[in-house]
Amino acid sequence: MRKLKYAILGLINxxxxxxxxxxxxxxxxxxxxxxxxxxxxxxELKKLxxxxxxxxxxxxxxxxxxxxxxxxxxxxxxxxxxxxLRDEPLEPTPKDVFKLRAYFIELMNKEEIILQFSRQLxxxxxxxxxxxxxxxxxxxxxxxxxxxxxxxxxxIVLKGAIMREQTYIxxxxxxxxxxxxSSE
Amino acid sequence: MRKLKYAILGLINxxxxxxxxxxxxxxxxxxxxxxxxxxxxxxELKKLxxxxxxxxxxxxxxxxxxxxxxxxxxxxxxxxxxxxLRDEPLEPTPKDVFKLRAYFIELMNKEEIILQFSRQLxxxxxxxxxxxxxxxxxxxxxxxxxxxxxxxxxxIVLKGAIMREQTYIxxxxxxxxxxxxSSE
DNA sequence: ATAATACATGTAAATGTTGACATGTTTCAA
DNA sequence: TTGAAACATGTCAACATTTACATGTATTAT
Numbered sequence: 001m002r003k004l005k006y007a008i009l010g011l012i013n014x015x016x017x018x019x020x021x022x023x024x025x026x027x028x029x030x031x032x033x034x035x036x037x038x039x040x041x042x043x044e045l046k047k048l049x050x051x052x053x054x055x056x057x058x059x060x061x062x063x064x065x066x067x068x069x070x071x072x073x074x075x076x077x078x079x080x081x082x083x084x085l086r087d088e089p090l091e092p093t094p095k096d097v098f099k100l101r102a103y104f105i106e107l108m109n110k111e112e113i114i115l116q117f118s119r120q121l122x123x124x125x126x127x128x129x130x131x132x133x134x135x136x137x138x139x140x141x142x143x144x145x146x147x148x149x150x151x152x153x154x155x156i157v158l159k160g161a162i163m164r165e166q167t168y169i170x171x172x173x174x175x176x177x178x179x180x181x182s183s184e
Numbered sequence: 185m186r187k188l189k190y191a192i193l194g195l196i197n198x199x200x201x202x203x204x205x206x207x208x209x210x211x212x213x214x215x216x217x218x219x220x221x222x223x224x225x226x227x228e229l230k231k232l233x234x235x236x237x238x239x240x241x242x243x244x245x246x247x248x249x250x251x252x253x254x255x256x257x258x259x260x261x262x263x264x265x266x267x268x269l270r271d272e273p274l275e276p277t278p279k280d281v282f283k284l285r286a287y288f289i290e291l292m293n294k295e296e297i298i299l300q301f302s303r304q305l306x307x308x309x310x311x312x313x314x315x316x317x318x319x320x321x322x323x324x325x326x327x328x329x330x331x332x333x334x335x336x337x338x339x340i341v342l343k344g345a346i347m348r349e350q351t352y353i354x355x356x357x358x359x360x361x362x363x364x365x366s367s368e
Numbered sequence: 369a370t371a372a373t374a375c376a377t378g379t380a381a382a383t384g385t386t387g388a389c390a391t392g393t394t395t396c397a398a
Numbered sequence: 399t400t401g402a403a404a405c406a407t408g409t410c411a412a413c414a415t416t417t418a419c420a421t422g423t424a425t426t427a428t
Contacts, residue, residue: 003281004384010288020406033283035276040385042408065393065406084291085300090307092219094278097187099217099344104194105337107268113331116269123274147297147366153289160283160355167351171344182331188414204376224415226378249376249423375424384415394405 004044005053007034009072009080012054014150016071019045029154032131032161045070053079102175113179121172128165134158188228189237191218193256193264196238198334200255203229213338216315216345229254237263286359297363305356312349318342 011017011025022045023038036044045068048054053076056068072080098120105113135158138144142151195201195209206229207222220228229252232238237260240252256264282304289297319342322328326335 002383003279003284007284010284010291013288013291018406019408020404023406030284030287032277033280033287035279037386038407039387039409046408061405062394067406080288081291084285084288085296087300087303088281090311091281093216093345094280095187095219096217096278097272097275099341100187100191100194100214101268102344103214103217103337103341104197104264104268105340106332106334107194107197107265109332112269116271119271127274147363148290148293150290153287156289156355156359157283157287159358160286160352161277163351163355164348167347168344171340171347174343175340179331186413202376203378204374207376221416222377223379223417230378245375246424251376369428371426371428373424373426376422378420380417380419382415382417384413386413387411389410390408392406394403396401396403398399398401 004036004040005048006080006083007036008041008044008048009053009076009083012070013072013077013080016069018067018069020067029157033157048076052076110179110182114176117172117176117179121169121176124165124169124172128162128169131158131162131165135162188220188224189232190264190267191220192225192228192232193237193260193267196254197256197261197264200253202251202253204251217341232260236260294363294366298360301356301360301363305353305360308349308353308356312346312353315342315346315349319346 007026007030008022011022011030017025019038019042022041023036026034026036026041045054045056049056049070052073054070054072056070059067059069061067101116108116138151138154138158142154143149144151144155146152191210191214192206195206195214201209203222203226206225207220210218210220210225229238229240233240233254236257238254238256240254243251243253245251285300292300322335322338322342326338327333328335328339330336
């Protein structure tokens with residue numbers, strides 16, 4: 001399916017970037033729905049260059065540090081536009097290790113259950129706070145009134161991430177509540 | 185991390201099973217948070233057997249069809265119990281191809297955006313209905329009053345899946361709403 | 369009867385992903 | 399000035415996962 005291909009193509013289409021910049025983007029903005037390590041990005045950039053979907057220009061930064069700034073080609077833009085309109089079946093539900101543990105709840109006693117769920121809750125609440133701060137920052141600095149814009153894209157995926165985390169937290173609290181009230 | 189190892193160990197711990205049974209479980213019950221193909225399961229079963237975490241007994245079904253019914257060992261139970269109590273950092277957010285498309289919303293025009301989001305909404309609504317039916321069935325046939333039971337494990341992960349799908353739908357509707365109201 | 373479907377178990381090649389290895393430059397703060 | 403952090407690019411081995419290949423039995427509906 002080459003999904004990384006389209007993630008990279010989409011980012012470079014927004015503006016020319018280096019492999020390092022892409023890595024940073026995968027850690028920040030896209031972090032709420034996509035991720036890739038630099039060890040996967042550099043080989044993919046090489047491949048996309050060979051396929052003539054992107055090209056690069058070597059730029060010297062400072063005295064001798066070489067950067068490869070990648071730009072999307074017309075062919076790349078066409079493939080990207082073609083991919084974005086495709087209608088694909090729903091992906092299989094993503095894996096969730098915490099839910100795997102929760103599923104086998106019968107292996108824990110009451111205190112252990114409460115400990116595991118509380119720890120997960122704390123982590124998720126922390127993450128939600130980070131996402132909310134990012135949203136505050138976004139609303140302060142960007143204009144999202146135009147629906148056909150990068151800014152609106154940034155906004156909706158961040159909004160989706162916040163809603164997802166909030167729901168996960170609600171679920172954890174509901175579980176904790178039932179367990180706490182149980183007699184066993 | 186060997187996560188499949190623990191998924192299999194947990195299932196076999198619930199009751200002895202064949203590789204085929206495990207595959208079916210990954211398609212049904214665990215489908216809402218884990219998945220594995222039989223081509224991954226059979227080699228893993230072999231490995232777990234070599235590690236003495238499970239053992240199998242060959243059972244003849246009918247005239248000559250051989251089944252390998254796997255049972256967890258004491259060592260396997262110990263490892264499983266040990267894993268379930270571990271405190272691990274939050275996994276990176278799972279990948280979401282639809283959100284990747286949504287992020288690059290600037291590549292579509294208004295009609296295309298509405299088409300893509302509506303199609304996704306229809307698929308998610310269908311999936312939610314299936315999950316709700318599964319919940320109705322579960323509540324009808326199983327007793328979830330004991331928190332330390334397989335039934336309660338089944339219940340909470342299904343509940344989590346329903347909440348997640350509902351939130352995804354809410355997000356899609358919100359996005360569609362903003363786009364529909366936009367002038368562009 | 370027979371054909372489709374479900375049951376049952378495997379392997380091999382390709383692809384996707386992570387973690388470790390490997391190297392060097394530039395900037396910024398103490 | 400020097401050391402840490404950020405910038406910058408790559409490879410390789412191991413592990414995870416999917417798709418295709420490969421084979422055969424038992425049950426159920428027509």
